[in-house]
Structures are given as C-alpha cells and as structure tokens.
Amino acid sequence: MRKRLFPACLLAAFAMSAAGEARADACPTAKDEIATDRPDVTNSSLVVPTGSLQSENGVNVSARDGGRNIDGTNSRWRLGVAPCLELLVDVPTYFANVRAPGNSGFSDVAPAVKWQVSPVPGKIDLSLVFGMALPTGAVDIAGRGAQPYLQMPWSWELHDGWGVSGMLTEFFRPAELTTKRITETTFVIEKKVTEKASLFVEYVGDYPENAGPSVLLNSGGVFRLSPTQQVDFHVAFGLNHNAPSYIAGVGYSFRFDGLFAGPPR
Template sequence: MYHNRFGAVARLAELGCVLAALTLAAATAARADGCPKASDEIATDRPDVTNSSIVVPVGSLQSENGVNLSGRDGGRTIDGTNSRWRLGIAPCLEVLVDLPSYSGNVRSPGPLGFSDVAPGIKWQISPVPGKIDLSITAGVALPTGTAAIAGRGAQPYIQLPWSWELHDGWGVSGMFTEFFRPAELTGRHMSEATFVIERKLTERMSVFTEYVGDYPDGARPIQLINSGGMYRITPTQQIDLHIAFGLNRNSPNYIVGLGYSFRVDGLFR
C-alpha cells in the first residue's frame, strides 16, 4: 500500500516538473514569427479525439462545445456540453480547461452526474509551416465530478498531438496520451493512441476518418473508428459532426455528436 502511494505521489511530482519545464521552455524558445496569429483560421481540438497540434493565438479565447449520444448494450446515454476553453497566453503557448459535462441516460438505468474539471497547459513545439507540427499538453482532472462517471482522485495526463500537411488538401495527424489514476484500486494507468486521415474538400469544409485505441492496464482495450466533418461558418466559427462505431465488445456500439466552436481575438490589447 505504501509503495503504491509513493508511486502516485512521484507521478504527480513528475507532472509538476513537466508543467514548470513547459512554461520555461516556451517562454525562452518559442519563435513568435512562426506561432499562430489572430489572422489564422480557427483550429479546434474537436470533433475527433485527436487534439489539434496548433495552439490558440496570443490574446485569443476559444470555446469548443458539443453534445454526444452514445449507445452501448441496448442503452443510450447523452452527454454535454463537452466544453473546452483555450486561452493563448504567450507565443505558441496556451492554457486550457475542460469544464464539467453532464451525462444522463435516455434508455436503461446507469450512473448520472458530471465529469471533472480538468485544467492544462499546451506548448506548440514546432511552429514551422509545411513541416510536422508537434505539441505537448500536460494537465490534471481534479476530483470535482461524480465518482461513478469521472473516477476517484486527481488524474494527471500527458499528450503529444502531431499533424502533417500533405499535398492536394490531404493531411495526417495523431496523438499519444498517458493517463494516470493513482487513487483507483485497479486500472491506474491507461495509454491512448489515435491516427487520423483528413481531406480538405473546400476552403471551409473538411472531412476525416480516425482510429482511436484506449489500452488500460489489466483490461481489454476500447477501439473505435470515428468519422466526421467540420465547416467553418467564418474564420473564427466552426460547426462539426462526427459518428463513431466500436470495433470490439468492450467499446460503445456507436457515438453521434454535434458541436459548435468560436474564437474571440484581441483580448490582451
């Protein structure tokens, strides 16, 4: 027991060191001329599971929101608003927070309640146009939600989203994530890997297909194929749709989601 507690504390300490290192490195190494600007079009972390490798411009606040309908074993669940707020605080550096989302059952009994509040920080490491963009995100889900839905205790995570623009509107991207749940009795660690193929159809519309694999310790993986599209109403507003299907018995049968995102620029003027 004491060994497990010591390991959990060590992981949290490591996360704190990562957060401090990210802030220091971004302040000293980020190149402002290659970082996102307010004149750039909106780039969101939704509707795919893979987050954008592009951060929010300095002085911009971005709000990303959505609602999902999920089906599993004859039951149906709806959750929303799945809101994430992102604020650019320095060149190539943003802070973000996932707000609590409510989950309710449309059919069949099950847990009801809210997810955790999850603040984080994201640094775009490689702001080089035409190259592979890479970012690193570190955050922690605070124990503010319903335990039956969000789990117990603080849950830190580290993510590495990347993207690569190809030719003729094609692009590929992906993300590696490590989740830690030190307060849980089992399943204290989970790895997630995603891979996306995206195609830009017009200047405003794009579509994607994504593989999502969650690999928890001591349990069967959850695997999904997620497809959808995004449409930019304006350079700073986007609507989206996605449909996912489970690839094994441990996964949801389906997930259908709609979303709306917007960005407000020039807050630091």
C-alpha cells in the same frame, strides 16, 4: 516497469528534442483560421493565438451494452497567454442516462497547459500538453481522485488538401484500485474538400493497464462559418466489445481575438 514508463519518457524526449526548434513566429496569430480540438478525439497540434479566447462545445448521443446516454456541453475553453503557449480547461460535462444500464452525473473539471514546440524537421506540427482532472465530478462518471495526463498531438500537411495527424496520451489514475494507467493512441486521415469544409476518418485505441483495449472508428467533418466560427459533426462505431456501440455528436466553436490589448489583428 520499463514498459509502463516508456510512453511518458517518449513525451519527455520529444519535448527536449523539439524545444530547440520552437519559433514564436511560426505559431498561430489572429490572422489564422480557427483550429479546434474537436470533433475528432485527436486534438489540434496548434495553440490558440496570443490574446484569443476559444470556446469549443458539443453534444453527443452514445450507446453501450444496451444503455443510452446523452452528454453535453463538452465545453473546452482555450486562452492564448503567450506565443506558442495556451491555458485550457475542460468544464464539467453532464452525462444523462436515458436508458439503463448506465449512470448520470457530471465529469471532472480538467485544467491544462499546452505548449506548441513546432514546426520540427519535416514540417510536422507538434504540441505537448500537461493537464489534470480534478475530483469534482461523480465517481461513477469520472472515476476516483485526481487524474493527471500527458499528451502529444501532432499533424503533417500533405499535398492536395490531404493531411495526417495523431496523438499519444498517458492518463494516470493513482486512486483507482486496478487500472491506474491508460494509454490512448489515435491516427487521423483528413481531406480538405472546399476552402471551408473538411472530412476525416480516425482510429482511436484505449489500452488500459490490466484490462482489454477499447477500439473506435470515428469519422466526421467541420465547416467554418467564418475565420473564427466552426460547426462540426462526427459518428463513431466501436470495433470491439469493450468500446461503445456508437457515438454521434454535433458541435459549435468560436474564437474572440485581441483580448489583451488593442483591437483584433
């Protein structure tokens, strides 16, 4: 039981220790460039500026156990409601099985709250997220019942355009019969190659309760068309038999500023 509670307690400990370091003037504003939660699995450690609405979208092709699937639009809507605070929602994605084995159907809708509690000592940006997947999708795609999760994305900018980031997530699945909890860890190395483009390599590990892990190596890049628009791509390969054989995808994201009052700053 102690092992099961440790990751959740770790998230709570970080929240309490970092709360004293949060400063509204350190969080993003409309003057900052777009920062998205895609195409890597690791989400941005930064929130959306206050009064900004950000839409992140993509399409993937994947293979597992000989089957093929296409899923889209993988849309996440993010709204900055206060300094260092955003509301976000993952809208249902449709998974189309184009080659058996596999299933077709929609995923759940999943609202969440994200609080940026950074920077903390050492110039590490850190956010805390609490969300819940609501039972609106197909059981074969999304699983059973409501599924809350706790998440902690972080990032650290190094020198010469290099940076590292990662994320710890605890998924809770109380309605499932066997795997009631999944711990996910990620780690990313990123390099800014131009003022508008960057590349990354990412490790993604899912560790279900009472089951073997799933491990992926993900890589890709982003290109900013403007300070508020971005295109991206990624290709991932499974590193063990529990992971998908591959996942490849492209995406487009954009941001609208100044929704609450006055023109964009």
